[in-house]
Amino acid sequence: MESPRMTAVSRLAIGVSNQFSLVPSTDLRTAVKEAFAVEFGRFLDQADGxxxxxKLFDLVCAFALNFDCPWIAYGSPTPDHKLLKTPRRDRRVMLNYPDEWQQRYFEMGYDKIDPIIKTSRKRTGAFRWSEVYNDASTTEDERRVFEEAATFGLRSGVSIPLHCPDGSFAVVSFARVMDREFENITITYLELAAIHFLSRVAEFANSSGAEEPTSLSQREKECISWVARGKSSWETGKILEISDNTVNFHIKNVMRKLDVSSRTLAAIKAISAGIIEL
Structure with missing residues (x-):
């Protein structure tokens, strides 16, 4: 399955290939590298403003499409191994993974066994998901995370961890819908973009200081807590002895207050902000 749109780099590569079909392949590779450099320069220029x-995350998403990566996730795992839990002052959990995969990942507790997180704790540079999958130390349960992700359209990926002086770290992951290995030059540019993104996010967090915590009612906390445990609105209603329509009403309020587009993200963000605990 191909990327949703033909990227600027893809169009340039095809154009160069058609125009110079009889010239050495090194010339084509040079032209493509130059196109990568142009796109990265454009990303930096846009990011500065x-x-x-x-909005910065949106720019990273647009840049990654040049490398056929429609899926991106940013998160800062905690010492207890939970994924996508950001420092309280850095309120954003940013990802555009398919909603169905987010829900499956969350419900199955894959954040506790995610091999990307385990590897990110030990690595300081970018790594391909295939490296982790094929590593002898990766367990069958950990491989299942990759296998299930593939069924939701995340068939190959690369992750970039960034470790901070205080011992914390963040990870940016890029994924493709096709089962194709990442080229070295692609990884280089994605890593540069991820590092720039992470450094700018840290700047935003430092400049904004402590933020006012989002306030949820007790009932909203109860509803989103059960969502975080994988319960449906019907199941939550039975537990709380309210109708499923009432549950949906409270969950929609939580989504609005936390400024997210899905109940799964609302649950993740509520945990990230320390509003609820599992």
Whole structure:
């Protein structure tokens, strides 16, 4: 399955290939590398004018499409191994993975066994998911995370961890819908973009200081807590002895207050902000 749109780099590569079909392949590779450099320069120029983490994330997403990567996730795992839990002052959990995979990942507790997180704790540079999958130390349960992700369209990926002086770290992951290995030059540019993104996010967090915590009602906390445990609205209603329509009403309020588009993200973000605990 191909990327949703033909990227600028893809168009350039095809154009160069058609125009210079009889010239050495090294010339084509040079042209493509130059196209990568142009796209990265454009990303840096656009990023310099951005003042919000969300808009910067959108720019990273647009840049990654040049390398056929429609899926991106950013998170800062905690010492207890949970994924996508960011420092309280850095309020954003940013990812655009398919909603169905987010829900499956969350419900199955894959954040506790995610091999990407285990590897990121030990690595300081970018790594391919295939390296982790094929590593002898990776367990069958950990491989299952990759296998299930593939069924939701995340068939190959690369992750970039960034370790901070205080011992914390963050990870940016890029995924493709096709089962194709990442080229070295692609990894280089994605790593540069990820490092720039992570450094800018840290700047935003430092400049904004402590933020006012989002306030949820007791009932909203109860509803989103059960969502975090994988319960449906019907099941939550039975537990709390309220109707499923009432549950949905409270969950929608939580989504609005936390500024997210899905109940799964609302649950993740509520945990990240320390609003609820599992």
């Amino acid at each position: 951005v003042a919000q983490p969300e």
